Amino acid sequence: MNLVASEKVKKMSASIFQEVANRKHEAIKAGKDVIDLSVGSPDFPPPPFVVDTLIECASDLSKYGYTLTGIPEFNDAVSYFYKQRYTVDLNPRSEVLQLMGSQDGLAHLATALINPGDYVLVPDPGYPIYEASVNIAGGVIYPMPLLAENKFQPMLDEIPVDILEKTKLMIISYPGNPVTALADEVFFEKVVNFAKCHDILVVHDFAYSELIFDGNPQISFMSVPGAKEVGIEFNSLSKTFNMAGCRIGYVVGNEQAINILASFKSHIDYGVFYPIQKAAVRALTSDSTFLQTQVKEYEYRRDVLIAGLEKSGWQVAKSPATMFVWARIPAGWKSREFAFALIDQAGVAVIPGDAFGELGEGYVRIAMVQPPERLSLASERIHKFLIEYSGKIM
Numbered sequence: 001m002n003l004v005a006s007e008k009v010k011k012m013s014a015s016i017f018q019e020v021a022n023r024k025h026e027a028i029k030a031g032k033d034v035i036d037l038s039v040g041s042p043d044f045p046p047p048p049f050v051v052d053t054l055i056e057c058a059s060d061l062s063k064y065g066y067t068l069t070g071i072p073e074f075n076d077a078v079s080y081f082y083k084q085r086y087t088v089d090l091n092p093r094s095e096v097l098q099l100m101g102s103q104d105g106l107a108h109l110a111t112a113l114i115n116p117g118d119y120v121l122v123p124d125p126g127y128p129i130y131e132a133s134v135n136i137a138g139g140v141i142y143p144m145p146l147l148a149e150n151k152f153q154p155m156l157d158e159i160p161v162d163i164l165e166k167t168k169l170m171i172i173s174y175p176g177n178p179v180t181a182l183a184d185e186v187f188f189e190k191v192v193n194f195a196k197c198h199d200i201l202v203v204h205d206f207a208y209s210e211l212i213f214d215g216n217p218q219i220s221f222m223s224v225p226g227a228k229e230v231g232i233e234f235n236s237l238s239k240t241f242n243m244a245g246c247r248i249g250y251v252v253g254n255e256q257a258i259n260i261l262a263s264f265k266s267h268i269d270y271g272v273f274y275p276i277q278k279a280a281v282r283a284l285t286s287d288s289t290f291l292q293t294q295v296k297e298y299e300y301r302r303d304v305l306i307a308g309l310e311k312s313g314w315q316v317a318k319s320p321a322t323m324f325v326w327a328r329i330p331a332g333w334k335s336r337e338f339a340f341a342l343i344d345q346a347g348v349a350v351i352p353g354d355a356f357g358e359l360g361e362g363y364v365r366i367a368m369v370q371p372p373e374r375l376s377l378a379s380e381r382i383h384k385f386l387i388e389y390s391g392k393i394m
């Protein structure tokens with residue numbers, strides 16, 4: 001039998017993440033110490049009280065069945081968390097849906113809401129599942145360039161009217177991955193008006209809602225008047241509580257959109273393991289001490305990394321949020337070439353920017369998923385590398 005991938009799967013770009021992982025493993029096999037700053041999986045553990053809850057509930061042998069849409073307590077906990085952290089009121093019964101990680105919802109949303117040929121506005125650069133989700137659904141991607149000179153915000157007025165007439169969804173993410181920029185209320189209000197005017201559902205990915213630095217405000221899209229009429233917001237416990245491997249997240253907001261996604265999901269999965277849901281409830285209803293400590297630790301990592309890179313002569317923008325630095329690479333390099341040379345020559349693994357779209361070319365994404373000492377060592381290695389390859393940089 002000669003099996004070939006479907007046209008849809010073929011359309012999904014080969015994973016650069018896999019290429020980076022392969023390259024990294026080759027370097028390790030050759031005896032090199034590689035500082036892995038590629039994948040955005042937190043190296044911090046979850047809070048101990050969350051782990052305790054998980055262990056305790058896992059010993060209850062009556063809780064190993066399907067959980068379907070989840071326990072009502074989880075929705076209550078999300079509603080509580082949103083009120084505490086972002087002063088947003090949510091009806092836990094109709095405006096919250098549990099997901100197997102926000103990726104689950106992001107991956108299935110387009111199929112639930114669009115028909116083949118419908119347009120979706122997608123940020124470029126953007127987190128890869130946005131594009132993949134539209135491809136799975138047979139939709140058409142209309143990229144919205146995110147440029148530094150526009151504060152990494154899409155120029156909504158420049159999108160042609162004939163495209164807007166065919167557009168069903170618009171995806172945005174502040175702070176996002178790989179672009180770590182924040183948005184203010186004025187931008188979100190503009191988005192709400194734009195969505196109302198053109199009858200478009202706004203999808204805001206808020207996965208990094210608790211990694212916002214320098215005392216900047218944490219603005220949920222849902223906090224903007226009118227947002228629930230036109231939008232939904234994805235969030236997750238992966239980065240907020242270091243539960244990435246637990247696979248639990250949620251979507252909040254527009255009731256109709258949530259109902260449609262829930263109905264679609266009822267065909268494809270049977271819910272999250274009960275102990276994980278209970279652990280998530282414990283996390284979401286805890287006080288903010290853990291979150292305050294954690295954001296300071298990431299902020300410190302960012303400062304160490306940026307200072308180290310600056311010393312090496314590589315000026316990169318200071319991330320206002322997230323666990324990433326989105327770094328414009330020195331002139332003369334292509335993103336992949338630079339990222340692969342960093343693995344081979346410096347023993348530092350990062351992701352080439354073109355993994356996130358055409359406009360990611362010229363950048364690399366550095367994940368701050370190692371302790372400060374390793375980040376400092378990484379910048380020293382990069383320093384040496386840049387000196388050695390300065391001819392190339394010119």
Ligand SMILES: Cc1ncc(COP(=O)(O)O)c(C=O)c1O
Pocket residue numbers: 040100101102103104127173176177205207235236237238244247248249
């Ligand atoms: C911007 C963004 N959204 C969503 C996700 C998916 O996270 P999860 O499925 O673990 O909630 C990620 C994961 O890295 C992400 O970076």
